[in-house]
Amino acid sequence: MKVKEIVEKLGLQIYAGHQGLEKEISGGYCADLLSDVMGNSKQGMVWITLQNHKNVIAVASLKDLSAVILVNGTKPHVDTAEQAQAENIPILGTSAGAFETAGKLWHLLNYI
Amino acid sequence: MELKFHIMGGDFSNAGSASSEIKRVLKQINVPSDIIKSIVVALYEAEVNIVAHAYEGDMVVDVQPDRLIAVLSDKGPGIPDIELAMQEGYSTASPKVREMGFGAGMGLPNIQKNTDILNISSTPGEGTKVSFTVFFKPKS
Numbered sequence: 001m002k003v004k005e006i007v008e009k010l011g012l013q014i015y016a017g018h019q020g021l022e023k024e025i026s027g028g029y030c031a032d033l034l035s036d037v038m039g040n041s042k043q044g045m046v047w048i049t050l051q052n053h054k055n056v057i058a059v060a061s062l063k064d065l066s067a068v069i070l071v072n073g074t075k076p077h078v079d080t081a082e083q084a085q086a087e088n089i090p091i092l093g094t095s096a097g098a099f100e101t102a103g104k105l106w107h108l109l110n111y112i
Numbered sequence: 113m114e115l116k117f118h119i120m121g122g123d124f125s126n127a128g129s130a131s132s133e134i135k136r137v138l139k140q141i142n143v144p145s146d147i148i149k150s151i152v153v154a155l156y157e158a159e160v161n162i163v164a165h166a167y168e169g170d171m172v173v174d175v176q177p178d179r180l181i182a183v184l185s186d187k188g189p190g191i192p193d194i195e196l197a198m199q200e201g202y203s204t205a206s207p208k209v210r211e212m213g214f215g216a217g218m219g220l221p222n223i224q225k226n227t228d229i230l231n232i233s234s235t236p237g238e239g240t241k242v243s244f245t246v247f248f249k250p251k252s
């Protein structure tokens with residue numbers, strides 16, 4: 001499944017990184033601790049988090065993640081969005097929480 | 113090939129940029145992608161530890177035909193008990209740094225897991241030196 005498909009199916013906002021919407025998704029990882037994501041996420045995953053500062057994009061880029069979903073209506077900082085745009089990493093948003101977002105994404109990736 | 117970067121303590125907005133530059137170089141010279149993945153984790157954690165815990169430091173990366181050797185040395189408070197610092201979950205990160213999602217106490221364990229040789233030495237009140245080697249061959 002591509003990033004643009006989960007944008008559509010989960011009704012996500014796109015804040016930046018439109019160029020990366022064609023990326024394939026291999027799974028998801030849900031965490032707000034950066035070292036947790038550094039150690040445990042895998043290439044192609046979508047990262048669900050409420051962290052919205054620039055280091056999120058550094059981690060997502062170093063780990064080759066496909067996209068970041070900000071939950072609870074969190075918006076990216078201006079420099080976060082700029083960095084996401086420069087690195088072609090879609091930064092997406094939802095008003096839903098992490099539990100609901102992860103649940104829906106898991107269902108999409110496993111049953112659709 | 114030797115690459116050198118200066119890292120400023122507290123400069124979170126640039127944290128990871130040195131690691132990202134090394135990643136680009138390793139891709140260019142066709143280091144196997146699973147090896148690059150390990151190196152990137154170790155470099156990033158060591159880079160961010162200087163940003164989060166020290167005043168300033170240098171990252172020197174020596175890329176040899178069969179291995180990468182990284183040395184990160186900083187001026188900073190140092191680590192009084194390295195064995196304790198290596199334990200997963202141990203962190204002295206400030207509340208401000210924790211709010212950003214650092215301070216899980218997973219950085220040093222991540223470095224350990226992703227390197228073949230790791231040496232940490234430190235003089236409290238002066239600074240810390242983290243050196244590691246990763247070989248460019250599939251892990252057995």
Ligand SMILES: Nc1ncnc2c1ncn2[C@@H]1O[C@H](COP(=O)(O)OP(=O)(O)OP(=O)(O)O)[C@@H](O)[C@H]1O
Pocket residue numbers: 035036157161162164165166186188189190191197198202203204205213214215216217218219220221240
């Ligand atoms: N370069 C350094 N200078 C001084 N102290 C350090 C340095 N690197 C690590 N430490 C000490 O070791 C502890 C553990 O480091 P580690 O990287 O495992 O966790 P952390 O940086 O606190 O959190 P995380 O890496 O998960 O964001 C730190 O909290 C700090 O006390």
Ligand SMILES: [Mg+2]
Pocket residue numbers: 157160161164215218219220
């Ligand atoms: Mg750390």
